[in-house]
Amino acid sequence: MPSEPALSLSGVNAFYGDSHILHDICLELPQGEILALLGRNGAGKTTCMNAIAGLLPRRSGRIAVGRQDISALSPEAICRAGVALVPQGRRMFRSLSVEENLTVARRAAPPAGQRPWTIAQIYDLFPRLQERRANLAGQLSGGEQQMLAIGRALMTAPRVLLMDEPTEGLAPQIVAEVGAIVRNLRAAGLSVILVEQHMAFALGLADQVVVINTGRVVERGAASALRADMSRLEEQLGIH
Template identity: 40%
Template sequence: MLDVKNISAFYGDAQALEDVSLSLQPHQVTALLGPNAAGKSTTLRVISGTVAAASGSVSLESQDITKMSPAERVNLGIVHVPEGRRLFGSMTVEDNLILGGYSKRKDRKTTQRLEKVYDLFPRLAERRKQEAGLMSGGEQQMCAVGRGLMADPRVLMIDEMSLGLAPVIVTQMFQIVRDIADTGMTVLLVEQHVKHALEVADFATIIDGGKTRVSGTAEELRNSDTVRESYFGS
């Protein structure tokens, strides 16, 4: 469905990615894994168009989108939930969610999408009139993912979803990611929490030092001694 082929990218003179490749299958969860500063977030930024690819290509259902603007990619259905949530803290939960559907404002389905988000995250329905900045970290992460869903994406990319969350919330959020994919959405999940990610993912790619190191099914990576020793810490 979405193919990244031999992508290289730079921040100034510093090379962040070198020939990174990965492929997303429709309606599946793909985990993009690796240590800190491996290039995971940069890969998402290249896919969403906020960082330009120096070489290589990004295509969505065989359409080359490498030179498209971020807005054009959102209109095609590629939605990026960035690391750090980036909510508007003084606005209500519901207003944050509605902003997420801005690109779809003409289709008059905002209410339907809101109800779907509230079904997925009942806590947000309870907090809909509360300022987003007053919620817990877990609730804010739910709101960030819900805001992404309001754009009715074909591909939902979530960057470091579990960062800073309590273990019980981490487990809950990973299950929600699985539920989202099971409704027919394609998910690309960037994570340092390797074990959890491989439990819910269908496929996985590990990058390190800005290069693709391993790709395969989640089961293959879970059962790989090399992957466990290098990335599980055991």
């Protein structure tokens, strides 16, 4: 019998003021898989991530982590339930050191089912951060900042990792490194939603794909099937 999804959204609607942005969003993230959330600029991808993380309250619908309904929880409570966001633009504490950024996010005793991470494990994952551990976050390169943003999210002991444009502004070599890290995290059992403009990167990692346009799901399926028929994605994403 299939296990329950790591994360599910059922009929989620969200607004910015009077503007209806997300329309009846339904999706499921299976345990230990990567779901790529694709769409054109302004399609509602980041809004969907913010709704899951509690940064934008949904107007209706249900969001659940496993069996736990997190729809009405605060962002802090959603984080404690096992959802971590790696935000677009990284948004770290630039005046704190690398190690201080990680320490601030550390969760000492997560509930059952949430793997605790130590700073030593983050340094094993990102040796470059250990080399820069005393540097201020604002002094890091873009790639190093992205590593720190991922490491900081892991320190909260997530079950579900939300990654919003993790390759934005990065050199190709660093993009490849980030991809390898995401694969390793999936292999360790973490479930990931990946918002990404870099379609080849997203399809190379994803198990499942959901495409949204104007805040509505317009395509979904196994990544392998969509890779075999790129015309379906190209039509929805406006790629010619």
